[in-house]
Ligand SMILES: NC(=O)C1=CN([C@@H]2O[C@H](COP(=O)(O)OP(=O)(O)OC[C@H]3O[C@@H](n4cnc5c(N)ncnc54)[C@H](O)[C@@H]3O)[C@@H](O)[C@H]2O)C=CC1
């Protein structure tokens with residue numbers, strides 16, 4: 689098992705990639721604290737699934753956009769499990785909208801959840817790891833969108849480039865404490881975040897057609913890579929970005 693007896697914290701883990709990562713961490717032997725936001729039923733289901741795997745879990749509700757949610761999440765995890773070994777910054781939103789009439793509030797909220805949220809949470813987790821003095825691993829869910837644009841994602845893609853950049857700078861800032869920081873760049877993974885967008889059969893077919901492996905990603909495709917980066921198997925990796933997109937980025941023509 690890759691994460692035996694580690695304490696793993698994951699934001700936005702009631703659904704999608706975060707949920708799959710929480711379950712994979714438990715399968716790999718970890719006890720897991722999940723941050724969730726206004727999603728109590730789904731949060732309770734994830735906790736129950738982790739417990740059914742024989743591991744411990746707690747769910748803490750909080751909006752990642754608020755600095756107090758970060759300190760509250762880390763304190764609650766430490767209260768439950770005594771320490772933090774791995775932090776996964778996953779929570780994110782992508783309300784598709786055109787550029788020319790982007791509502792200020794949509795732009796602001798997307799930046800605050802995706803980028804400020806990642807910053808506050810990473811900072812709180814890193815402070816706990818530094819206090820423990822035994823290093824740690826931080827993995828942030830960036831995106832293929834850190835590398836390419838999207839017509840309806842002008843507010844979103846800069847946050848994903850920012851998350852990857854945050855991991856690079858944190859790798860530099862935290863290396864002396866033995867804390868590794870890396871990002872995962874998923875391609876198109878079928879989750880709630882793009883359910884409406886991919887409900888259009890033409891759009892779905894187009895996206896699938898761009899992927900050499902011939903299918904959209906599943907949350908589990910990302911969770912296994914996060915588990916690897918979080919584990920000692922990746923002990924000399926820091927400041928790196930792993931693209932997990934079925935080959936989509938390479939498929940220019
Ligand atoms: N699905 C995809 O194609 C891709 C997703 N990503 C990223 O993966 C991450 C997870 O997204 P998915 O699992 O796909 O979507 P999802 O919509 O299934 O899950 C998002 C999770 O974040 C939580 N969340 C939303 N706002 C929050 C807030 N303010 N505070 C705390 N939690 C909050 C939601 O409750 C949910 O559990 C996001 O950061 C997204 O940008 C990156 C590349 C591709």
Ligand SMILES: C[C@H](O)[C@@H]1OC(=O)[C@H](O)[C@@H]1O
Pocket residue numbers: 782830831832833838848874875876877881882885
């Ligand atoms: C939500 C989108 O479908 C998804 O999010 C990303 O980060 C990917 O680039 C996809 O566009």
